[in-house]
Amino acid sequence: xAECSGRPTTWKAWLAGKWYMDQAPGDYWRAVxxxxxxxITGIIICVGLVLTVVRFTQGLxxxxxxxxxxxxxxxxxxxxxxxxxxxxxxxVIGSAVHLFGMHRYHSLVRPAIxxxxxxxxxxxVGLCFDLGRPxxxxxxxxxxxxVTGSNSFGVTSVMFLVGWHVAVYLTVQFLEFCPAVFExxxxxxxxxxxxxxxxxxxxxxxxxxxxxQSALGALFLLAEGKVHPLWYSPFIPVFFFISAVVxxxxxxxxxxxxxxxxxxxxxxxxxxxxxxxxxxGLGKAASVLLFTYFCLKWIGVADGQHWDLLxxxxxxxxxxxMFGFVLLPCLLYALGVRRQSASLVRFTSVLTVLxxxxxxxxxxxxxxxxxxxxxxxxxxxxxxxxxFVVTLGLWTFRFMVNRMPVLYDHPDYPxxx
Amino acid sequence: xxxxxVSRRGFLKKAGAVGLGGxxxxxxxxxxxxxxxxxxxxxxxxxxxxxxNCIGCRECEAACNEANGFEVPTEEELxxxxxxxxxxxxxxxxxxxxxxxPGGGDGVEARPIYVKANCFHCNKPACVSAxxxxxxRKLESGPVVYDAWKCMGCRYCMVACPFGIPTYExxxxxxxxxxxxxxxxxEGNPNKGGVPAxxxxxxKECLTYGKxxxxxxxxxxxxRSEPDAYATHVYGEHEVGGTSWLYLAPKGASFExxxxxxxxxxxxxxxxxxxxxxxxxYFIPPLAWYGLLGAVMWxxxxxxxxxxxxxxS
Numbered sequence: 001x002a003e004c005s006g007r008p009t010t011w012k013a014w015l016a017g018k019w020y021m022d023q024a025p026g027d028y029w030r031a032v033x034x035x036x037x038x039x040i041t042g043i044i045i046c047v048g049l050v051l052t053v054v055r056f057t058q059g060l061x062x063x064x065x066x067x068x069x070x071x072x073x074x075x076x077x078x079x080x081x082x083x084x085x086x087x088x089x090x091x092v093i094g095s096a097v098h099l100f101g102m103h104r105y106h107s108l109v110r111p112a113i114x115x116x117x118x119x120x121x122x123x124x125v126g127l128c129f130d131l132g133r134p135x136x137x138x139x140x141x142x143x144x145x146x147v148t149g150s151n152s153f154g155v156t157s158v159m160f161l162v163g164w165h166v167a168v169y170l171t172v173q174f175l176e177f178c179p180a181v182f183e184x185x186x187x188x189x190x191x192x193x194x195x196x197x198x199x200x201x202x203x204x205x206x207x208x209x210x211x212x213q214s215a216l217g218a219l220f221l222l223a224e225g226k227v228h229p230l231w232y233s234p235f236i237p238v239f240f241f242i243s244a245v246v247x248x249x250x251x252x253x254x255x256x257x258x259x260x261x262x263x264x265x266x267x268x269x270x271x272x273x274x275x276x277x278x279x280x281g282l283g284k285a286a287s288v289l290l291f292t293y294f295c296l297k298w299i300g301v302a303d304g305q306h307w308d309l310l311x312x313x314x315x316x317x318x319x320x321x322m323f324g325f326v327l328l329p330c331l332l333y334a335l336g337v338r339r340q341s342a343s344l345v346r347f348t349s350v351l352t353v354l355x356x357x358x359x360x361x362x363x364x365x366x367x368x369x370x371x372x373x374x375x376x377x378x379x380x381x382x383x384x385x386x387x388f389v390v391t392l393g394l395w396t397f398r399f400m401v402n403r404m405p406v407l408y409d410h411p412d413y414p415x416x417x
Numbered sequence: 418x419x420x421x422x423v424s425r426r427g428f429l430k431k432a433g434a435v436g437l438g439g440x441x442x443x444x445x446x447x448x449x450x451x452x453x454x455x456x457x458x459x460x461x462x463x464x465x466x467x468x469x470n471c472i473g474c475r476e477c478e479a480a481c482n483e484a485n486g487f488e489v490p491t492e493e494e495l496x497x498x499x500x501x502x503x504x505x506x507x508x509x510x511x512x513x514x515x516x517x518x519p520g521g522g523d524g525v526e527a528r529p530i531y532v533k534a535n536c537f538h539c540n541k542p543a544c545v546s547a548x549x550x551x552x553x554r555k556l557e558s559g560p561v562v563y564d565a566w567k568c569m570g571c572r573y574c575m576v577a578c579p580f581g582i583p584t585y586e587x588x589x590x591x592x593x594x595x596x597x598x599x600x601x602x603x604e605g606n607p608n609k610g611g612v613p614a615x616x617x618x619x620x621k622e623c624l625t626y627g628k629x630x631x632x633x634x635x636x637x638x639x640x641r642s643e644p645d646a647y648a649t650h651v652y653g654e655h656e657v658g659g660t661s662w663l664y665l666a667p668k669g670a671s672f673e674x675x676x677x678x679x680x681x682x683x684x685x686x687x688x689x690x691x692x693x694x695x696x697x698x699y700f701i702p703p704l705a706w707y708g709l710l711g712a713v714m715w716x717x718x719x720x721x722x723x724x725x726x727x728x729x730s
Contacts, residue, residue, distance in 0.1 A: 056590060056591075057590055058590055059587060059588050059589055059590035059591075059593065060585075060587040060590075060593070061587035061588040062588075062590075064587070066585075066587060067587075068506065068508060068509075068581070068583075068584040068585060069506070069581060071572035071575035071576055071585060072572065072576055095710075098714060099710060099713050099717060100713070100717055101717030130571075131569055131571055132568070132569065132570020132571075132572070132585065132586075132593040132594075133568065133569050133570045133591075133592070133593070134570075136550075136567075136568070136569035136570075137569060139549075139550045139567060139569055140549045140569075144550050144567055148564075148566050150564075150567070151551055152550040152551055152552075152567050153550075153551060154547075154548045154549040154550050154551045154552075155551075156545070156546045156686065156689075156690050156693070157546060157547050157548055157549045157573070158547075158689050158693060159547065159548075159549040159571060159573050160549045161693060163549055199714070203707060203710045203711050203714060204707070206710055207703060207706050207707055207710065210706075211696070218689060218692060218693075219573070219576075220576075221685075221688050221692075222543050222546070222547055222576070222577040222685050222686065223576050223577060224579070224685060225579055225678060225680065226576070226581075234688070237692070
C-alpha cells in the first residue's frame, strides 16, 4: 500500500488534507464563518436546533397544526413524500448507465447517487420529527420483537414495505457511493471491492425503487374517502412511480445547473457543450414520461367517472396541476429538445420539480379530507423544521462534493467500467 | 376469554417466526393475516344502537370517560345542551361523543335525533392492516385493540381508518399513544371482558351488547315488526366488510343525514393486501425481476472485449 501517495500517515496530516483541503486551519475556519451563505444557513440551523428541543420536550401539539382529522402534515407531505420522489435521480441515472448502457451519462451517476443517498437519509431525519416515538423506528425491522417479545412485523401494511425498502435502499445507495469515499481516503483494495458490490447493488436498487416509489402512492389506497376523487385512483401507485422518475430526472438537471454554478472549479474540465447535450438528453426522457403521465392521469379520471368533478373548485385546481405543472413542462421540455436549448430544459426542470411537489402536497395535504370544513395549514415551526432539515442536507452535500470525487473523476482512479 | 388469549398468543408466535425467518423484505405468506381468520368468527361480539331511542343524555360519554380514567363530566355539564351546537368527534381523552341532528317531520315529530359516535370495530379493520408494527389487533371476541408498547406513532392508522376514529395524544411529547374506543377491553378498564361501560349505563336501552349475529337478527326483526319506526338499512351490516357496531336509524332519516359516511361493502385493506401479497408471492416476482434486470445489465455491459483488455494490461 506504500504506493498510495495521497494516504496521510498522521492524524494531523489526515485532517489537513481531508478536512481542511490543504488550507491553513485558520484560513479555513475564517472562510467558513464569513461566507454569507453560511451565516444565513447557520442561523436557520440554530433556529432548527432550538425547535428540535421544543419538538421533543413540548410534543407535536406545540410545534405542529396536526389534528385527529389531519394526522399527516408538512413533514410527511413534503419531507417524506417529496423527498423520496425527488431523490429518485440516483436510481434513474444509475439504471440508465449501468442497466441500459447509456454510458454517456456516466459523469452524472455520482452526483445523482449522492443526492439520492442524502435525500433518503434526510427523509428519515425529517420523519423522526413527525413520528410520535422515533426511537422505535427499528421496531418493524425486528427490534420490536427483541424489545417487546411479541410480533412487531406489520406484514399487511404498505407502510411496512416502504419502511423496509427505505432502510435497505439507504444501505444500497451508501454502498453505491462507497467507491467515491474510498477514492477520497485512498483505499485501493476497499474501493475495488466496493465497485464489485456496486454492480449488484444497482440492480437491487432499481427493484427497491420501483416498489417503494409506487408503494408511497399505495399508502393512500386505504384513504379512499379522504383523498379527493380526482387524485384518488387505483392507479395511484403507477402515478407515483412515473412522476418520481420524472422528478428524479428533473432534479438531476436542476442540480447539475446548481453544481456548475456553485462548484465551478470542480467542473472546470467539463466540456460545456457535452454538459448541454446530457441535459437535453435527460429533458427528452422527461418530456416523453410527462406525456405518458399526463395521459395516464386522465385514464384515472375516466376510470373513476369523475368528469363532473372537474367543474368544481377542486376540479379547477386539478386542471391547474394537470395543465400548468404536467402538460406545460412536458411541452417546454419538448421545445427545449427541439431547439437544442439546454437553458430552456434547465428552466423546465424547476417547473417540473415544483409540479411533483404540488402533486404530493395535493394528495397528502391540500385535497386530503376534502369533505371537511376545517383545513390544515402548517404552523411556522413546521416550515422552519423542514427548511432546517433541507439545509442540513445541503451542508452535507457541499461538504462531500468539496472533498470527494463526485463531480469529477479522481485522477488516480480510472472510471468504473 | 381464555380461548381468545390462547389463540392470540399462538398467532403472534407464528407470525413472529414467519417474520423473523422471512427474508430481507420480510413479507409473510397470506396465512399470517390474523384479521381474515378472525372476521369469520361467530363469537364476535358487538353493540346494536337503536338511534330512535336515544335521548341525548350523554350518560354513555360520562361512563366511558370514567371507565377509561378520563375527566368525567358533572351532572350539570351533562344537562347543558349547548354542547350540541357543534359537531364533536371522539378525541384522545373522550372515546365517544353524542351529536345532535335535526329530526324529520313537523311539530312534536321534529324531536332532534341523537347519534353516538365511537370506533365501529370493523370485521376487517383498516387500522390493523395499516399498522407497520402490528400494534392493532382484531380480537375474536370483536374488539379492535391497540398495543401502545409497539407503536412508533406514524399515525397511518388514522389516515387509513374510513371512519376517522383513531386519535392521537399530540400533547404528550415522549409517550404519545393512539387512543380510541376499545369496547372496554383495554388493560385497567373495570369493565374488561364484560359489558362495555356505555351499554351498561344507557338509561333508555338504546344500546344492546351481544353476539354480532344475534344483534343482526334482532335488528332485522325490529325493522320487520316496526316498519314505521325504523329505516330498513342496518348500518354496519355490510359497510367496509361489516362492523361490530350496528346502527338502526329512525324511519325517514337517511344515515348520511345523520353524519354516517356512505361507504362501500368491500373492506378497504383488501386492495392493498392483494397487491402486496401478489407482488411478494413466494418471492418469485422480485427474484424474476432481479434476474431480468441482471440479464439486461449483462447484455448492455460496455464492450466486453475492451474491458478484458483493460484488465490484462
